[in-house]
Amino acid sequence: MESSHRFLLMALIVASSFVHHVQAQTEFISLDCGLSPSEQSPYIEVETGLNFSSDSSFIQSGKIGRIDASLEWKYPKSQTTLRYFPDGLRNCYNLSVHKGRNYLIRATSNYGNYDGQNVSPRFDLYIGPNFWVTIDLEKHVNGDTWEEIIHIPKSNSLDVCLIKTGTSTPIMSALELRALPNDTYNTGSSSLKSILRSYLSESTKVTRFPDDIHDRIWVPHFESEWKQISTALNVDNSLNSYFVPKELLMTAAIPANASAPLSFSKDLEFPNDKLIIYFHFTEVQALQANQTREFSIVWNGEEIYPTMRPQYLGVTTVYTRVPSLCEVGKCLLQLKRNHNSTLPPLLNAIEVLTVMKLPQSETNADDVIAIKNIKNANRLSRISWQGDPCVPRQFLWEGLSCHDTNVTTPPRIISLNLSSSGLTGNIATGIQNLTHLQKLDLSNNNLTGLVPEFLADMKSLLLIDLRKNKLNGSIPKTLRDREKKGLQLFVDGDDKKGDGNKCLSNSCVPKKKFPVMMVALAISAVLIETKRRRFTYSEVVEMTKNFQIALGEGGFGVVYHGYLNDSDQVAVKVLSQSSSQGYKHFKAEVELLLRVHHINLVSLIGYCDERDHLALIYEYMPNGDLRDHLSGKKGDSVLKWTSRLQIGVDAALGLEYLHYGCRPSMVHRDVKCTNILLDDHFRAKIADFGLSKSFQVGDESEVSTVLAGTPGYLDPEYYRTCRLAEMSDVYSFGIVLLEMITNQHVIDQAREKPHITEWVAFVLSEGDITRIVDPNLHGEYNSRSVWRALELGMSCANPSSEKRPNMSQVVIDLKECITSENSMKSKNKDSDSHGSLELSSSFDTDVAPSAR
Numbered sequence: 001m002e003s004s005h006r007f008l009l010m011a012l013i014v015a016s017s018f019v020h021h022v023q024a025q026t027e028f029i030s031l032d033c034g035l036s037p038s039e040q041s042p043y044i045e046v047e048t049g050l051n052f053s054s055d056s057s058f059i060q061s062g063k064i065g066r067i068d069a070s071l072e073w074k075y076p077k078s079q080t081t082l083r084y085f086p087d088g089l090r091n092c093y094n095l096s097v098h099k100g101r102n103y104l105i106r107a108t109s110n111y112g113n114y115d116g117q118n119v120s121p122r123f124d125l126y127i128g129p130n131f132w133v134t135i136d137l138e139k140h141v142n143g144d145t146w147e148e149i150i151h152i153p154k155s156n157s158l159d160v161c162l163i164k165t166g167t168s169t170p171i172m173s174a175l176e177l178r179a180l181p182n183d184t185y186n187t188g189s190s191s192l193k194s195i196l197r198s199y200l201s202e203s204t205k206v207t208r209f210p211d212d213i214h215d216r217i218w219v220p221h222f223e224s225e226w227k228q229i230s231t232a233l234n235v236d237n238s239l240n241s242y243f244v245p246k247e248l249l250m251t252a253a254i255p256a257n258a259s260a261p262l263s264f265s266k267d268l269e270f271p272n273d274k275l276i277i278y279f280h281f282t283e284v285q286a287l288q289a290n291q292t293r294e295f296s297i298v299w300n301g302e303e304i305y306p307t308m309r310p311q312y313l314g315v316t317t318v319y320t321r322v323p324s325l326c327e328v329g330k331c332l333l334q335l336k337r338n339h340n341s342t343l344p345p346l347l348n349a350i351e352v353l354t355v356m357k358l359p360q361s362e363t364n365a366d367d368v369i370a371i372k373n374i375k376n377a378n379r380l381s382r383i384s385w386q387g388d389p390c391v392p393r394q395f396l397w398e399g400l401s402c403h404d405t406n407v408t409t410p411p412r413i414i415s416l417n418l419s420s421s422g423l424t425g426n427i428a429t430g431i432q433n434l435t436h437l438q439k440l441d442l443s444n445n446n447l448t449g450l451v452p453e454f455l456a457d458m459k460s461l462l463l464i465d466l467r468k469n470k471l472n473g474s475i476p477k478t479l480r481d482r483e484k485k486g487l488q489l490f491v492d493g494d495d496k497k498g499d500g501n502k503c504l505s506n507s508c509v510p511k512k513k514f515p516v517m518m519v520a521l522a523i524s525a526v527l528i529e530t531k532r533r534r535f536t537y538s539e540v541v542e543m544t545k546n547f548q549i550a551l552g553e554g555g556f557g558v559v560y561h562g563y564l565n566d567s568d569q570v571a572v573k574v575l576s577q578s579s580s581q582g583y584k585h586f587k588a589e590v591e592l593l594l595r596v597h598h599i600n601l602v603s604l605i606g607y608c609d610e611r612d613h614l615a616l617i618y619e620y621m622p623n624g625d626l627r628d629h630l631s632g633k634k635g636d637s638v639l640k641w642t643s644r645l646q647i648g649v650d651a652a653l654g655l656e657y658l659h660y661g662c663r664p665s666m667v668h669r670d671v672k673c674t675n676i677l678l679d680d681h682f683r684a685k686i687a688d689f690g691l692s693k694s695f696q697v698g699d700e701s702e703v704s705t706v707l708a709g710t711p712g713y714l715d716p717e718y719y720r721t722c723r724l725a726e727m728s729d730v731y732s733f734g735i736v737l738l739e740m741i742t743n744q745h746v747i748d749q750a751r752e753k754p755h756i757t758e759w760v761a762f763v764l765s766e767g768d769i770t771r772i773v774d775p776n777l778h779g780e781y782n783s784r785s786v787w788r789a790l791e792l793g794m795s796c797a798n799p800s801s802e803k804r805p806n807m808s809q810v811v812i813d814l815k816e817c818i819t820s821e822n823s824m825k826s827k828n829k830d831s832d833s834h835g836s837l838e839l840s841s842s843f844d845t846d847v848a849p850s851a852r
Helices: 021-027 069-074 365-377 429-433 477-484 514-531 537-543 582-593 626-631 641-661 716-721 726-742 756-766 783-796 807-827 834-839
Strands: 008-011 028-032 051-054 063-066 081-084 090-096 102-110 122-127 130-136 144-151 157-164 174-180 191-200 219-221 226-230 251-255 262-267 275-281 295-299 302-308 316-320 330-337 349-356 400-403 412-417 439-441 446-449 463-465 488-490 550-553 557-564 568-575 604-610 613-619 665-667 676-678 684-686 693-695
Touching: 021 028, 102 157, 122 144, 130 144, 191 251, 251 262, 302 316, 365 412, 365 429, 477 488, 537 557, 537 568, 537 604, 537 613, 582 604, 582 613, 626 676, 626 726, 641 665, 641 676, 641 684, 641 726, 641 783, 641 807, 665 726, 716 726, 726 756, 726 783, 726 807, 756 783, 783 807
Parallel strands: 028 051, 191 219, 412 439, 439 463, 463 488
Antiparallel strands: 008 316, 028 174, 063 081, 090 157, 102 144, 102 174, 122 130, 122 157, 144 191, 191 349, 226 251, 262 330, 275 316, 275 349, 295 302, 295 330, 400 412, 550 557, 557 568, 568 613, 604 613, 665 693, 676 684
């Protein structure tokens, strides 16, 4: 039993009730490649009920074809058209996905003699910058095939690329993405390529959507040495998140010779493939008291699972945890009857997948976004500008140079040459987001307007060539200063007199528009001052009724309840005379809140700055802070799970605004439950900005700063380096999420593991999952949304900032949790999903939850 743990992990994983077919397709992408946008798009494919649409908005190249009319009757509508790619070496589909989400990706190619040449093509498919599979349609009798891979994207953008490898033309008939539960198909750091997915039956029916809610394709398989058994009763697959279709589990294969093993063999095309195998078992016979069915699983002569007893009309899934090789590419699976068993072994369905290492890191995500924005802003339509900009090197985008040290490090764009590219208008502002750019060549175009000052702020730039354009005005002084320090700057109309005043045209004299701008700024400032009042100390005393009711106390001072105009309630934070950092924090909070406004940030109504009296007047939040409601101090009913998720979304939206909606961006630095306040409708708002810091875009989102924050919530990377970034807030927010799920203290020295992240990981490793969720919820939650939130919390709290999601992704994931929770509640109000959390498995207990 002990040795088998290396190879197999029983996956009895919680799932929720059956999801409606239409809802399931909301997480599908189904592209009919070659379908003209002028034809009906989208349409519902009759055979499957799948909703297909044209691929025209997902790719910028290729031509439209249609298979021979005499063959169309053989295929579903989605495979009668195709897109073929006679031009360029690499042509890529670009799809929007969710980073970190598990996807099944299916590419279908049907030649169908569309070109009348009767020559089946051969080409490669890539996932991003990594090889996926070679498509050789000559090997397939009908000239059609599909390939599948289970893959977790590392960014919110996914490229599927066709690579021309010879003289034939790559084609694509259909491209499909299916979001899978992250608690299925443990890919780890690898991807899984499908080799076989079969149900063991004498049937000839190929099964997919809608029978399979994830639209996996199941092909029947049966051998002469087997015997089929079945049941007419309904199989319950609701407690197994793989959701193998019930109809497939109603039949099983047993050996025709009851004393012989059930044998299953497979010859591999590539003998060095490492395989993961998923076995799906259901007992389809009602056993008598004197009957038992017990067997072991033997793989290539080695026992890897000693005792299997399938559940009657239930589902058990086990899989090989460690990838296995087959000797000389010949694989042999045997299910052997144990000595005390009265019945032979059975198997209902099996999946065989190849482990694929995709070693090449994608180009830095910020660089990819920046270069694509430049491409769109300048309407560049170069056929080579598809897929990953930097890698593989043989497909490097024309005009780019990249710093590519090794496959594990994301490449960075260091040179951009858009000379003679027909550029018009102003120099694209997106260039400033290429923060590692060393050389910029925009010469010989029709660019107009001024030379932007942001070029001087790009610290990596060593050379700028702006010659032969129609730029006007003078070179910014900051750029001239950079030139004196070694920057090579080439422009038209270089000054020859030596006075350093480089002029691009006759328009060097500034136009008289600055006074107007200054007036506008002055008016804006007046409006701000009017909106957020400055109060006298006597007014503060009056509104708080001489500081009668204290709401709470912190490092800054005491917060009092008050009334404005005898009607509107307010909270008044008064600086303590003993607060050494008080005025600094007071000033920071006033400066920040005077320039930001968001529904999920506590609003500043006004302030008092009168000699030694400092006070901040906020909107009143009658339901206090999140920590009080979790701890039960408020005495109200326990916060429901859906309420906690909504509070999480609200707080995440506030932080997202600080990180991306403000200019310059803001880092809060003290995100914690006590700084998340709740209004009368339990809408959450972020409070307490005394420690907040701002920084300009373009400085790699980091600034050196003095260490500040609350123990337990403090980003360990920030603690080590004193380098501040938005990801420091993401870490703290992850801790808040874990608090909301567990209702545990962030640090508790009485626990086995004092810090909450260590404790969660430890409990998961012990297998007692029920200890994690707040017992005060009494099981009133859907397990899938809890798992998603738990994985998100641990991902946010990853010790490495590079592995954390940004706040925009956090918002998306939390909203998905709410959607999942509400959907499952409406579909299965009577389901008892929470109890099976203890059957879930396989978290990375060193850092964070992994796919289960």
